[in-house]
Amino acid sequence: MKNTGILIVDIQGDFTGLKHGSLAVEGTDADYLRIVTQTARDLKAHGFKLFATQDWHPAEHISFFTNTPGKKPFDTSVFNGRTQVLWPPHCIQHTTNADLLIDPSLFTAIVQKGMHPKYDSYSGFRDDGGRPTGLDDILNAHDISHLVIFGLATDFCVKATALDAVANGYDVSVIKSLCKGVAEESTRAAWDEMKQKGVRFIAGSDVNAVINAVKTDYSPNSA
Numbered sequence: 001m002k003n004t005g006i007l008i009v010d011i012q013g014d015f016t017g018l019k020h021g022s023l024a025v026e027g028t029d030a031d032y033l034r035i036v037t038q039t040a041r042d043l044k045a046h047g048f049k050l051f052a053t054q055d056w057h058p059a060e061h062i063s064f065f066t067n068t069p070g071k072k073p074f075d076t077s078v079f080n081g082r083t084q085v086l087w088p089p090h091c092i093q094h095t096t097n098a099d100l101l102i103d104p105s106l107f108t109a110i111v112q113k114g115m116h117p118k119y120d121s122y123s124g125f126r127d128d129g130g131r132p133t134g135l136d137d138i139l140n141a142h143d144i145s146h147l148v149i150f151g152l153a154t155d156f157c158v159k160a161t162a163l164d165a166v167a168n169g170y171d172v173s174v175i176k177s178l179c180k181g182v183a184e185e186s187t188r189a190a191w192d193e194m195k196q197k198g199v200r201f202i203a204g205s206d207v208n209a210v211i212n213a214v215k216t217d218y219s220p221n222s223a
């Protein structure tokens, strides 16, 4: 069986301007939240299963600049041979701005990531140490073979999640207009890399255009 699942990446207060997040991504205002929320509801109403990832860090997480002496936000550091961007503290477990901004009851499953203090996890599938998050097993249990992805941030978690989805054998489409990036150049590079690795793009910014594109390409329960 082949089903299409919708995977919504890291739509959380700390990544949005709307919630004055510590790592607010440009273009994440009230209008953005309105359209991603409406799209999620409409896709669900059309019969698609929704899945979410949630960045969920302990306060002592390796990716926070505050946990490495002498570092500023957006510096990098090399830990065990891995280059790590050092972010402002964000999405700390059980804080308000770590909450999902889309009604959690819409989701079939919510997969948290980045809980290990020493490993980051941009990908929703596995952390930088290679440990699976459980997302792949969950999608398999629901016979999902097509994934339609959108969320934050294009150049980090959306990219890593989409590329791992391709590597894991899913057919992957990204709704471009519903993704926002941290920086312009890395966002451009992320789109290029996703395209080159076989990710397809769904264009269109109004909700109906998006729904129609998803429906046309992938019915919820296509054989």
Ligand code: VGL
Pocket: 010, 015, 055, 087, 122, 152, 153, 154, 155, 156, 157, 158
């Ligand atoms: C993300 C930076 C740090 C993301 C998560 O969701 O793209 N970016 N943690």
Ligand code: ZN
Pocket: 055, 057, 063, 090, 091, 114
């Ligand atoms: Zn993070």
